[in-house]
Amino acid sequence: MPRPKTKRRYQSPELHALPAGPLERPPAAARRTSVLSTLAGHDVRELVARFGSPLCVVDETRLRDAYRRMDAAFRARWPDTHIGCSVKTNYLSAVVAVLRSEGAWGEVVSGFEYRLCRDLGIPGNEILFNGPYKTDEDLELAFREGAKVHIDSDDELERVIALSRSFETPREIGLRCSIQLNYPPWDKFGFGLETGHALEAARAIAREPKLRLAGLHAHVGTYLPDPGTYARSIESLIGFALRLERELDLRIGHLDVGGGYATRNTLHHTMLPGEALAASAEDYAEAITAPLRKAARQFRSPPRLFLEPGRFLVDEAVSMITTVRAVKRGSGQQKAALVDCGVHILPTAFWYDHEIRPVEDRGGALESYRMVGPLCMQIDCVRQNLVLPSLRSGDLLVIQDVGAYNFSQSMQFIYMRPTYVMAHAAGVDVIRERESDAYVREPERLPAHLVSDETRHSLLVRGR
Ligand SMILES: Cc1ncc(COP(=O)(O)O)c(C=O)c1O
Structure with a gap:
């Protein structure tokens, strides 16, 4: 098509000073x-x-305040919410003990973290057990003590099915779902929801006499300042849970939206300081619980909500x-x-x-x-x-x-x-x-042929 002729002449752009405001550079003193x-x-x-x-230096009061604010924000909107503090984020016992004294459950990804929680008095049935690899011994202990185990892969599911043959009564398990909401994709963990892999796994579990699929888990990334990401994550989990309840005659008792809630720290190479990007506990709570409240009546009974904040509580x-x-x-x-x-x-x-x-x-x-x-x-x-x-x-x-x-x-x-x-x-x-x-050298041992008169009194040959 011929382009219409225009008589307008080119005008060079003009520069205008921005009005004073948030973009103005503050004076040196400020x-x-x-x-x-x-x-x-x-x-x-x-x-x-x-x-x-x-x-x-850990400030105990700030730690308690962070927990209380998040807990209150969620419980005000969805009373059946439980926080499992992400132990790997800071596994200093005193830190976990403070959070526990506020009511936190433990969220663990290894036998080490599981035992740490147990030592601090957290019962097995108040532990969320995630992570891509759990040993047979860890799985056995976790099932025996009633922990909420979220299965991560087909191979892990196979091992759990084998283990379940020894269960006297059926045990509940959860499924980690992989939902693609970020770039680069957070796809190392769990069963793809969009690909149908999670549905296949749910069907496989439904065929097992000693297992009951009772929970869905998603952790879609870490340091996520946009509460909208969580709204999309829980909407996907809700849709999937309702489908499972309908098609496989299940009761999904819990939905777990994982961690990732951002703090005011600033990532390298970002335009705005973290403080300007960070969402509040209330923002996250509203984004996550609004879809739940909307869908609540479609569930057999409203599910319990789990969160697994790490950085948000301790940073x-x-x-x-x-x-x-x-x-x-x-x-x-x-x-x-x-x-x-x-x-x-x-x-x-x-x-x-x-x-x-x-x-x-x-x-x-x-x-x-x-x-x-x-x-x-x-x-x-x-x-x-x-x-x-x-x-x-x-x-x-x-x-x-x-x-x-x-x-x-x-x-x-x-x-x-x-x-x-x-x-x-x-x-x-x-x-x-x-x-x-x-402390550093204690586990070391010096092979006998390297022990000489000079080394004889060293720490390395202690006890020989
Ligand atoms: C399964 C799971 N839950 C919770 C967390 C805690 O994440 P954050 O410290 O970003 O809240 C992580 C960390 O990556 C995780 O992998």
């Missing part, structure tokens, strides 16, 4: 990071004098105190501040721009620093770029919101793990001792 000199009411300098640096309750040990010239304009907290105890530095605040501001000029750790590796970088009042060796800094995945994914590398304390109104308790050389 960009000065405010100091943080106390944690849970305790003076940071005194904490370091008592327990050393680096020091990891913001934990801080790491670190000391500047050297200030170095970098290769360009930016200086490097070498701190005593490295990525071995702060692996989340690989994906978050953690908030780092000075304990004291002497009023010096603002400077741009690369915060590097003490490890003898170039990749040991805690923050690529941070503007702080000028630093010098000995200054204390607080790295905020480090409760999720840092302890459980930490490693002893070059330096030992530091002391972990829990701070509360009545004082401060050590919840994990600083590691010693002996």
Whole structure:
């Protein structure tokens, strides 16, 4: 088709200043990071004098508050809600014990975590057992104690079917469903809902005399700031559950929407700070429970709702105190501040721009620093770029919101793990001792032909 002729002449674009508002750059004084000199009411300098640096501090009150807020937000909208705290997110016993004292169930993905929950008094029937691989021994114990086991694969289902032959009475099991709501796909776990794999598995379970399919589980990703993702996840689970109740004459007693609720931490390379993206407990609760309330009457009886928050409960309750040990010239304009907290105890530095605040501001000029750790590796970088009042060796800094995945994914590398304390109104308790050389070397053994006079008295040949 011939293009209509137009007589309009080209006009060059004009630039207009944006009106003052949220995009306006704040004045320099407002960009000065405010100091943080106390944690849970305790003076940071005194904490370091008592327990050393680096020091990891769990604020018990904040931990309880995070749990209570989430619990209240969901129960107000769907009273039969239970929170299973994701143990792998932070398996310090004191942390799990605090959450348990608030009423949390345990969500575990290994025998180690299962036993940890049992040791802390969580009965088996208040444990949600997930994960792509559970050993035969772990499965047997979990079924014996009435845990909610979510099956992850055909091979695991086969093993459970074999195990079920020894059950005296039928046992309930759950199915982990894989729902594709994200990119890249979160598809390592469970049975595809869209592909029909989950329906095949449900039919296979229905044929088994000693198994009852009683629950559906989905965990569609981690750090998901959009509550809409959860609305879509639970809608899929509801649709599938109703189909199973109808077609296979089942009663689906629980739906579990997993974890992933984001915190105010900021991912690398994002435009907006995490604080601006983060949804509230109430936002998540409304997104998840509204579809449930709508569908409630279609179920044989309204299902129990399980959540498995990890980072949402623990991230913001934990801080790491670190000391500047050297200030170095970098290769360009930016200086490097070498701190005593490295990525071995702060692996989340690989994906978050953690908030780092000075304990004291002497009023010096603002400077741009690369915060590097003490490890003898170039990749040991805690923050690529941070503007702080000028630093010098000995200054204390607080790295905020480090409760999720840092302890459980930490490693002893070059330096030992530091002391972990829990701070509360009545004082401060050590919840994990600083590691010693002996702790690291104790499991080692020196083969006899390597034992010489020089080694005879070493720790390695102790007890021979
Ligand atoms: C099955 C399951 N539930 C809960 C969680 C906790 O996730 P988050 O810490 O993002 O809340 C995870 C973590 O990946 C998980 O795999």
